[in-house]
Amino acid sequence: MTGFINSLGVVLYATLVYTTPLLYAALGSCFSEVSGVVNIGIEGMMTAGAFTGTVVAWATGSPWIGFLCGGLAGALFGALHALATVKLGADQTIAGTAINMLGPGIVIMISKVMFNSTDTIPLTATQKIPKLFTGLFDTTTVFGRFMDNVFATYASTYLVFIAVVVVWFVFYKTRFGLRLRACGEHPQACETLGINVIGMRLGCVTISGFLAGLGGACVTMAISTQFRPISIVGQGFIAIAAVIFGKFRPQGALIGCLLFGFCSGLKVVLGGSSGVNMQLLSMIPYVVTVITLVLFVGRSHVPSANGKPYIKSK
């Protein structure tokens, strides 16, 4: 029993930690997709954020300045995507693919110049995103250790769960959210009612870049301590998958991200100790997603105007 509770604590800890970056990126993806812009460039934006966050934290010694700069770097690429797709009518998939090449390309190149290596210098403990509530629980008891495992976790994890609530509130309880969703469903109608569709979309895609950048920064500043070219690989796409899984709703994306996070967590805990093949174990989250989709989720409603460039009528 004690062993089980310990393991459960470790699994929950890993779940939360691995969910965090995906969730930031997924919330970002929600902003972009719901406003009507396909943002496949999340991956590139995360990579930009991961590198920038780590380097700034390393240079300034402050994890929070680094974290913020990670977000801003993502926002920069978000703005680039917004400029191309919203202002210039570019094909959203093509522009996103370009972002996915440019983001990693540029930051790895900078890394080569700064550190003469594709990896950055590892952060020290004080430069990493701090853990909250450490030492609050009495780790000599089973229950205390469980609580310590689960709740004494990175500040970025607490932040992202607050962010989910905030984004949900913004989407469904504010005027801005209503307009945002309307832009993705019927931009022409919005324009008729005096809503600035172009402006809304520019803003939302930039916000999506910012959140993706924060997500990337979590990977390199909390889970690991340094940026490497393979830090992000694939996580941006997983975040997009989580959003589609969650039917383009922040609360749905939360469940999708938790699913992936839980499977990653399980992998970390089971890996090595048990006789289960690591490769097959790694496959689980993807297989589970497909099965869940077939059995429970099915057809998802894509915002009607998603992917279609909006040309303002003169």
Next chain:
Amino acid sequence: MTKKKSVLDFLSENTFIHILLSILLGFLVGAIFLLIMGLSPEKAYGRLLDSVTNLKGFSYVVVYSVPYIVAGLSVAFSFKTGVFNIGAEGQFVVGAMTAAVIGILLPDVPKPILIPLCFIGSMVVGALWGMIVAFFKIKWGINEVLSMIMFNWIAFYLSNFIAGLPGIHSDGSAEATKNISDNASMVLSKDFIKQAGLATTANWGILVAIVIMLIIWFVIEKTTLGYELKAVGANKYAAEYGGINVNRSILTALAISGALAGLAGALQLMGMGRRISIFSSQEGFGFAGIVVALMGCSNPFGVFVAGLFYGALVYGGSKLNLVGAPTQLINVIVGTVVFFIAISVIFRYLKYLKRAPKSSAQPRKGDVRS
């Protein structure tokens, strides 16, 4: 009408010019980055050009290009039919693994049988991998982009799993499969390579790529199937109204696209790789295929040239560190090229703004690509 063409007309109508301009801008942006880093663009680009303009270098480019061309054709074919095959990556991986398994387990089958067997095996498995996704979409309405991303990862881990199986895994310490049998190898004879001074992995994969290019062009442009698929890509509802079975078209398109991506995997393995490593992250041939398809405007001939261009950049890029420039420069250049191709629709848009009367300037559906 003999109206004089304006510059804008020229720019808006000529896709080839868009691409050339984009490539130029890509190198320009690359040069700016080089200058910021305190490196000489002249030196770096000179190195890039030097490494691909001699016989040996060029033969490397050709060898490198083959998987990119075929993966590019795969994605281009899916684009034509309105499906975005982001799953090419997974189809590539399962195709390569199938060819590897056949090439390892049947070492004594003679070359003229084994090579086609590997091709067919990889194409069948690649097609199945694409069709699962299409089936999920048709049967349960599962978003294809989502399931493709999932199947990319499933393919990746499946490949790693198979590579670790006894009988497949290398006998040595390498984290990889055994080498495929010489009978499954497409590499030209060693003596010939030495005499002609070609790349050490010089192979005849490019001929396969050319044949595939011609077949795809023929299917798209000259057959009923191609017409139906294009009709579905252009307007699903109109096609359905016209009596085309949309679901079947999606299934066919993804099957063909998947088969091509699978074949690309086999070509890469049998031409260059010889074995499959256990990777820690996706190799990205399928994603490169997307880029190549975009640069080639989804036109089979365009994709062929784009694939060669991409192969040249990848090979040339691997030599860049000799002059102190980071290899990643290539990604920045290609990313910029794709970015400018994406926004080149602005020319069409500008033209429409200029032409259309101010009062009712509603663009026709075809004016701006969606």
